[in-house]
Amino acid sequence: MALITRSQSEADRAHLDAAVDAGVSVNAGAGTELGTGAQTRTLGTNLSSALRPLPGESACGDQLDAWLIDTGLRLAVADGLGHGPEAQRAAVTALDELRQASPGLELAELFARCDQALIGTRGVALAVVDVRPDAGQVLHASVGNVRTLLIHQDKVRRLGGARGIVGAGFRALRPERFVLAPGDWLVLYSDGIAENADLATALAEADLEPDPNHVPENSLASRLLARWASDRDDASLLLYRHV
Ligand SMILES: [Mn+2]
Numbered sequence: 001m002a003l004i005t006r007s008q009s010e011a012d013r014a015h016l017d018a019a020v021d022a023g024v025s026v027n028a029g030a031g032t033e034l035g036t037g038a039q040t041r042t043l044g045t046n047l048s049s050a051l052r053p054l055p056g057e058s059a060c061g062d063q064l065d066a067w068l069i070d071t072g073l074r075l076a077v078a079d080g081l082g083h084g085p086e087a088q089r090a091a092v093t094a095l096d097e098l099r100q101a102s103p104g105l106e107l108a109e110l111f112a113r114c115d116q117a118l119i120g121t122r123g124v125a126l127a128v129v130d131v132r133p134d135a136g137q138v139l140h141a142s143v144g145n146v147r148t149l150l151i152h153q154d155k156v157r158r159l160g161g162a163r164g165i166v167g168a169g170f171r172a173l174r175p176e177r178f179v180l181a182p183g184d185w186l187v188l189y190s191d192g193i194a195e196n197a198d199l200a201t202a203l204a205e206a207d208l209e210p211d212p213n214h215v216p217e218n219s220l221a222s223r224l225l226a227r228w229a230s231d232r233d234d235a236s237l238l239l240y241r242h243v
Contacts (some may be wrong), residue, residue, distance in 0.1 A: 015124045044111045046243050050221035051236035052229065054192075062190045063089025063095045064237035069103035073131040079146050079190040081122040081165065089205055090121035094166060098128065101160050107141040107175040113167060118167025127188050131180065131240065138186065141175040149199060150178055152184040156200045184242045192235030196226035203239075 005189030044194055053060035061080035066073060077095040097117040113118055118124060125144025132138065140148055142161035150157045159178070164170025180186075187199050202224055221237045229235035 003008065011073050016148070024162040028223060032180070040062070048171040048219075048221040049146045049236075049238040050225040051234070053088075053234050055231055057083055059083075059088040059233075060234050060236075061091055062187070062192060063088070064236050064238045064240065065095050065099065066240070067099065069120055071130060071132045071144040072134070073118065074098070074103075075127075075129040075131065075186065075188055075240055077127050077146055077188040077190060077236055078146070078166075079125040079192070079234070079236070081124065085145035086122050087234065090118055090124050090167060093118055093121055093177045094124045094126055107139060108173055111141060111173055114166050115169065119199065121167050123165035123167030125190070127161065129186055129188065129240075131186070131242070133180075133242075138178050139175055140178065141173055143170040143173060145190050145191045145194075147187075147193075149185070149187040150180075151187065151200050151203065152181060153183070154200070154204070180242050182242055184188035186242070188238040190234065192230050192233035193225070193237060194228045194230060197224075199224060199228075202227070 013103075030074065034173045046064055049064055049066070050063060051062050061083045062078070063080075064077045071114070076098050077096060077140055082089035085222040086113050094114050094117070097114045098110065101113055105113070110128065111126070114126060125142075125146040127140070127146045128141035129148060130139040138150065140159045142159065143164050143166050144147060146161070148159040150159060157178070158177065162170045162173040164207045185203050187203070189199075206220055221239050223234055
């Protein structure tokens with residue numbers, strides 16, 4: 001994954017290594033080699049991420065991750081309320097709770113646990129997506145002002161979320177299931193990315209580049225973030241391409 005600024009890139013690398021070792025089609029950028037010895041393989045282009053703090057701030061209140069679970073891949077983006085170290089603490093706590101949770105937990109239970117773990121913090125907006133490659137499905141749940149798009153061909157679906165704050169309570173969380181077809185994109189991002197950002201068109205255009213391998217895929221999220229990140233907030237973006 002492409003990382004602009006973050007605190008746990010080593011942990012991410014370990015997660016991605018695990019995904020590669022498990023033979024799941026979860027990749028970290030064209031030409032990037034992960035793993036060791038016989039497990040080493042050149043990865044494709046289906047996972048890319050970027051984040052950066054509010055300009056002038058060193059702590060990033062947005063955090064994201066992608067890791068392997070029993071049923072496939074879990075993606076998560078957390079946006080700690082406000083910005084600065086307290087926002088970062090809330091978002092890091094949320095991601096830690098997600099990573100430590102039993103992978104078999106239902107998403108509703110996972111959000112309830114995060115809500116408990118974040119009491120006493122600023123709280124976060126949170127999106128979690130489980131990609132189930134075998135079933136050709138995704139399961140999505142979110143709370144607060146963090147966005148998830150499911151892009152199928154030229155159709156963009158904005159996946160709905162519950163109102164509230166993880167850490168201060170939320171209502172009517174309804175995990176939803178969607179069909180995922182080869183070529184579909186999942187795009188998770190915080191409200192530090194402009195509301196009118198035309199990510200679907202940008203992704204379609206990225207597909208048309210004459211030699212996609214010429215531009216490392218792990219720069220794709222960075223490019224989109226640089227184009228649409230607000231100067232007034234932390235910003236984060238996680239891309240998944242289903243293959
Ligand atoms: Mn924000």
